[in-house]
Amino acid sequence: MKGIVLLVVTGLVGWWYFYSLPTALFLTTHSHLLLDRHGKLLSAHIAADGQWRFPEMDSVPDKFTTALIQFEDKRFQQHSGVDFLALARATYDNLSQQRVVSGASTLSMQVIRLSRSNPPRTLSEKVVELLRAWRLESRYSKDEILKLYASHAPFGGNVVGLEAAAWRYFARSPEQLSWAESALLAVLPNNPALIHPGRNRERLLSKRNRLLKQLFTRNLLSKLDYELAVAEPLPDAPHVLPRLAPHLLDTLAAQHPTGQRFRTTLDVNVQQQLNTLAQRTGEQLALEGVQNLAVLVLDNRTFEVVAYVGNRPDMDFSTDQGHAIDMIQRPRSTGSTLKPLLFADMLEQGLITPDSLVADVPVNYSGFTPQNYNRHYHGSVSAREALARSLNIPLVNLLSLRGVEPFLMQLRQLGFTHLTRSAQDYGLSLILGGGEASLWDLSVAYANLAQRASQDQQHQQTFWQQGRVLLTDKADSGRIATLSSAAAWLTVDALLDVARPGDDGYWEKFSSSRKVAWKTGTSYGQRDAWAIGTTPDYTVGVWVGNAAGEGRAGLTGTQSAAPILFNTFSLLPPNRGWFQRPDWQMSQVDICRDDGYLSNGSCVTKTLHLPLSSHFARITPYHQLIHLDASGQWRVTSDCESVANMQTRDWFVLPPDQASFYQQFHADYLPLPPWRADCQTSESGQQEALSVVYPQEGMQIYLPRELDGKLGQTIFRAVPSHQEALLYWHLDNQFIGTTQTFHQQAVQPSAGKHRLTVVDEAGNRVERAFEVLVTAESAGKRRISK
Structure with a gap:
């Protein structure tokens, strides 16, 4: 019977020992960390419980390991979880003093205690720690136990773990700590309250220096290192953790609620410089009533994100001006930024050449009356010039030729995830900002354009690529590429000529020390200003506006976003060449x-x-x-x-x-x-001897009100075969005048439907039916973008 009882007891003890450790020792929440491509900290979020507790470390630096073992557990590498020599010494000291004067907890036992949230120190608790420490050593290696301790030890205040402590107290990673800093953090978990600024400074300094002396005495520290270490002062108040890419961290944290370490493709040096640029420019724009901006930099060869400024940096997120919103991911009206993609698509489909003439005259599509930004007409322009000058009417005519449905399918193939409505719903206004896209989608699309334009015959990409912000992301989107390198190259080549007429009627161009193919865009109502540029190496996308959507006079892609674009390119390495024509x-x-x-x-x-x-x-x-x-x-x-x-x-x-x-x-x-x-x-x-240029058949005309509140006039225009011909003008069968040489007639028709009739001396006549709109709301019929 005793044997059976002994066997049962032994089994129960064995079962308890085997299952004494939970599958996961620590179930605490962690901070979100954002690291650059070299592992440097960019931004961090505090954990859900208000603690700065970083995710568990991959390794523990040698300096801290040496200092910690020397201070806490000298025989850590020799024992199996319990140091019996230290236990015997502690028992003797405590009995002889009739109180607890020393402990015998090994690092393994301290890990067990930390995992149990530091319960009261009792004899039974000590026994549990001993047994579980043995079990811990059988499951984990010494290096893993050190990582557990370094990741969960308290370092004063709401700082938990070595990595968080290194950044909070010394503003750098644990690997960069000096001997003095490593020794300070090694002694701190023993009494975390000592780190409080203004209190206990001498005690903390004394403990640190005693440990440094021990390291020197045991030949673990050279004399020079020891002298330099004891001369270092203690840290002052805790540092604020880096906030170099807070909007990206917010976006990633929303996708991954549990705290983790995001290893990104960002370059900390470019990110810091771009933050400075964005902050300086943002302050200037704020004086004009423009509160928000975003900048994205992509590597065209790898599709890695090099820099990510989701909004004005260093702003108080508690304000109501949208500074906390990641505007890189928010859909906004595209303005003219889709025009190069239509140009490339039509080249690929064989519908145009870059030199094909496209009509640029007043036009009306079932009530949709596009206007060029400068309100001028050029008669006919080449497709290349229409793109370079961002003329709206020719591009609307091109989209009409291509068809909204096939172009919309091409955009979705390129990754425009926010274009979810039907082609009929968008209509021809799609090319002028009638649809929405994020800066992310637009920049990735332009990067794909550049990547395809730079391909050679031996290195062709089969699929469209997608942007990579995490090192674990894949660039291959899985969507078959439907644009050739030839069409992409011709489009990029056309974008080298991008400019727009200035207010004085002359061409204004940005000069730059480097070659950049670029495009601007301004949405209806001047709510969004875009500038996207690309080289063989990089694509830079810029958005400027107000997150709430209110427009501002003077907010245009050229004036507001383009300067940021070229200043950003000046921060990047120079071009390593240019796109070679894919003959x-x-x-x-x-x-x-x-x-x-x-x-x-x-x-x-x-x-x-x-x-x-x-x-x-x-x-x-x-x-x-x-x-x-x-x-x-x-x-x-x-x-x-x-x-x-x-x-x-x-x-x-x-x-x-x-x-x-x-x-x-x-x-x-x-x-x-x-x-x-x-x-x-x-x-x-008997050929057409007379043509009415304006209005077109079925056109809706908007009559604006002048400053005095009176209705303005509209100007009808006709073209006879002979300039000197005499033309007779009639409105609703009533004679309104004649013209000769200059065939323009200013009139102020009433609201409603009308019919214009123009007759020349030979009896040729042309009629046009049109409708007059006089309310401000009808201005929405006239889409203007650039």
Whole structure:
């Protein structure tokens, strides 16, 4: 019977011993840490229980290990959790003094005590610590036990763990601590209250120096190191932990609620410099009523985030100006920033060449009336120039040609996660800021454009890439790339010319010491200012505005965001070259020099490089063969002139509405010669002799109010085949006047629907139905972006 009882007892003891340690020793919450690519601390969040308790360390520095073992547990490497020599000494001392004067706790026993939240010191508790320390040593290695102790020991106040203590008291990582600092932290858990500034300074200094003397006596510290160490002063008040990327840490912490160590791809040096730039610029913008900004820097080769400024740095997050919001991740109206992606997509689809002319005249699409930012029309411009000058009307016309649905699919393929509505809902305004995107999505898209433009034949990427902010993230998005290197290169090349007309009508360009392909954007109502630039090495994205969405006069991509863009590039290493034209993915075609379409055999041509896969096949619509008489002054046909006396010419001819604006910017544009008088009645002469440029059929016109509250006027414009022709104008069948040479008519029609009729001397007539809007709310029909 006794044997059975003994066996049962032994089994129970064995079972208790085996299961005496929980699977996880510590169930406490931890701080969130943000580290740069080299492991340097960027930002930190305090743990949920109000303690600065960093996640468990990967290793314990040698200096601290040496100092700790010497102070707390000299035979740590020899015993198995319990130091019986120390236990015997402590028992003798305590019995002889009739009180507790020394302890015998090993580091293993202290880890057990820490894991049990420091229960009252009783004999039974000591026995539990002894037994569990043995069990601890059987499960963990000596290095692992040291890490447990260093990660959970108290270091005064709300500081727990060596790493948190190193940053709070010395503002650097444990690996960078001196001998004096390591010794101080080794003695501190024994009496954490000693660290309190202004109290116990001499006691703490004495304990530290005694430990340093022991290290020197045992030849663990050289004489020089010892003398330098004891000369070091104690730390003053605790340091504030770094706040170099607080918005990124907030974003990551929201995705991962449990405290952990985020090892990012950021570079602490670039991040610090960019914070300084953002703070200085933010203060200037705040004087103009603009409170928020964001800057993102991506490495185009690896898609790693180099710097991340989610909002104005060093701001009081308790204010109501949105400084705590990570604006890199917030969707905002895109302004003109999607235009390069449409340009690239249409090149890939073979719908345009960079030199293809696109109409830039007043246009109306079922009530949607886009306007250029400068309110000027150019008649026709090349697609490349339309992109460089960010002209809205030509880009709307291009999107109409491409189709909103296929372009929207392309944007989603590129990773624009916030474009969730239907193509019909967005409509053509999508290209002018009718949709929303985050700075993250836009910057990654431009980085993909640059990455594809820089590919060579041996290193082609099959998939679109996604940004990497954590070292564990993958760049490959898994989405098949649908844009060739050729189309990407042509787009980047066009972005080198980006500029916009200034208020005085001249071109204004940013000069920079480095080559940058860039694009600006300003959303409707001047609520968002964008600037995104790229080189073969880096993409920089900038957003400026107010988080609450209110607009500010003068807030534009060029004036507000572009200076930050170029100042950011000045912080980065210089370009290691430029994009090389991917001839291996291009074909050469002959196009008409003045309109960018394939030759019909009559125009003067030039050679152009196009994507090999584009199969561009549009024949020029603007070149026609005309017949002139022997003098070359009059157009004729075989009905009024013998073929032997006719000469044939190729003539560049734009539609009348486009030609009217085009010739204002191209002095060399020649209108068609007039018909000879005896050929006027021939059938071949019955071509369009009159065109109404404004208003277009079905257009909605907004009449603004002047400063005095009165309604303003609108100006109708017509183009006859002969500039000197006399035109008769009628509004709703009522005669309103005539024009000659300058065919513009200023009128102030009432609100509602109207019909304009214009008749020339030969009886040619053109009619246009339109509607007048006079309320301020109707201004929303006119989308303006740049």
